Amino acid sequence: MTTLADVAALAGVSVATASKALNNRQQVAPTTRQRVVEAAEQLRFRPNTLAKSLLTGRSGTIGLVTHDLDGRFSIPVLMGVEDAAGTGKMSALLCDARGDSLREAYHLQALLGRRVDGLVVVGARPDPRESLGRLPVPVVYAYAPSLDPEDMSVTVDHEAGGRIGVEHLIACGRSRIAVISGDPAYGAAHQRATGALAALGAAGLAPWGGEVLFGSWTESWGRSATEMFLARPDARDAERGIDGILCGSDQIARGVLDVLRERGVAVPREVSVVSHDNWELFATGSRPQLTSVDMHLEDLGRRAANRLFEAIEGRATPGIDVVPSSLVMRESSLPTG
Amino acid sequence: MTTLADVAALAGVSVATASKALNNRQQVAPTTRQRVVEAAEQLRFRPNTLAKSLLTGRSGTIGLVTHDLDGRFSIPVLMGVEDAAGTGKMSALLCDARGDSLREAYHLQALLGRRVDGLVVVGARPDPRESLGRLPVPVVYAYAPSLDPEDMSVTVDHEAGGRIGVEHLIACGRSRIAVISGDPAYGAAHQRATGALAALGAAGLAPWGGEVLFGSWTESWGRSATEMFLARPDARDAERGIDGILCGSDQIARGVLDVLRERGVAVPREVSVVSHDNWELFATGSRPQLTSVDMHLEDLGRRAANRLFEAIEGRATPGIDVVPSSLVMRESSLPTG
DNA sequence: AGATTCACCGAAAACCGTTTCTGCACTTTC
């Protein structure tokens, strides 16, 4: 690897001058600058970031600790962070703790040893997590917020997501709306349900069947729940039957659509279906394509990164930042007018 | 951040002794070593990796350049690399070039500036890619091999995958096997088909319908292809009809299953279905669950990383390393006996 | 007792590549 000294030697100047020439500083004659630049190109000189880090005390790297790299939700967040870092001359060190706090601690130590300027911790699920406590560098919790309100967190507004979904169904002229949520062990399942119930209540409605159903995030649960609904005597009644279903995830919706199709229920004419997550592959692969609530996870990742960069600059902003969701409309819901 | 000097001061020794104590060197009395270790723990001392890197010329980091972070196939490879790095005291700097060679070049420069010890380049699709040429550090191409045979590459044996799939169907007692491949723009689509045809030929068979169908990797194509097959007059003939289908991907298989189900074709009794990729979510969410060829991508990533580490140690091994696939059996194929 | 050996430890320097501070020489201007 060529060093600045090599460049300086080739250009016939001192390292000091070479440094100034390459960094567009004053006190260098244009011809000299030119000679240095040419020498640098000729030698394919790349300044050693590590050495600079020593001077500035900044490594220009952030630690990216994830908990389910193979999961559906971490990746978009990661992409957002990586994108924000790349445009800001920062690089991200990737670590996968796989949900294990021991692995997390191990990676944390390794990252601190590398003198990362900050950390983004991406949770495996949206429920709040234990804080890492005071660390020598700022930390932003993404997706899963920290339990400590003094920490910086960026997360999703699941309640608003549920509300948006129902409001859209109502706007489609639906009023007998069933709600099939996901795994009750997840806070998000409840929050989405709460938002949905709030929107129903605001319109003077109650969920079809009287209550929200909880199960799991799977297609299989979507199928079971739908069969349970259809088993009720008034399910397909023209006046009192279901005319809309809000699903806790695209996978659930996928199961729902399968059963509706099998039973000859027309979607969206007879029943409109709206789901959460907007997982392209599921949402566009199904028949009909799914209207779904998008959490804007990549945006969430970008925000997390930018907040971290601000904190590194000394402008920390404690508290939870909530990224609003929005609806992506497709065929499974039929908007009126 | 605490330095070695702080630790030495607290332990009442010199930095030299503290260094020797913490690095298990000779010339330190056991009691002294103990004092130093305790002081280090008390102060949460983490040696500055950057400072050491300057001395040794090794940064202990590798660059991880991916081309579709949100894609299905990069992630498992990434996980494998990250896992191998973590156990080997290395860290991975993540970059997403998003299929753009300009972005790739930019990230490459940034990584070289950070003095990474090596690079793993993960392709977006399995087709061979342009070599990056001679770089000051070793490079391993993962998933998408390099066109230059002197480079180090680790990739998938798609032909064997196709063979394995057909051999399994034959072992299930099937002999009238249709092959629905994916996007013909992908080499993998052809290689999988070639392997399938070879296995059929070895058993004295030809694909049902006379040829392999190419389309895209989508569910929609799986549905269309199946409908085309079923539209033939002898499709469901007891003697000459289809009794097995090999699909180019789980998504295609998903579409295939949907149509078979709609048409009342029993899977696996009447027709056995085998697919590629073993994407858990698709393979286990379908009815019946899919038998699928697994590419062992995480293993591929681990191999790539380990080969890179060997190259960094000076033991480079040019050439293409092919990771064998294997079958994961589920309900969609009915093994006999 | 005096000499020798040895284990243990500390001071100081080297080291990595870059930036920046300080000062010197030379030129231009009044």
Next chain:
DNA sequence: GAAAGTGCAGAAACGGTTTTCGGTGAATCT
């Protein structure tokens, strides 16, 4: 001929780790 400015080089600093070398004291040997 003094003052001001320009262009450049030398050397320190950055933050650690490691190494070299020499010194201390205790134990062993003569």
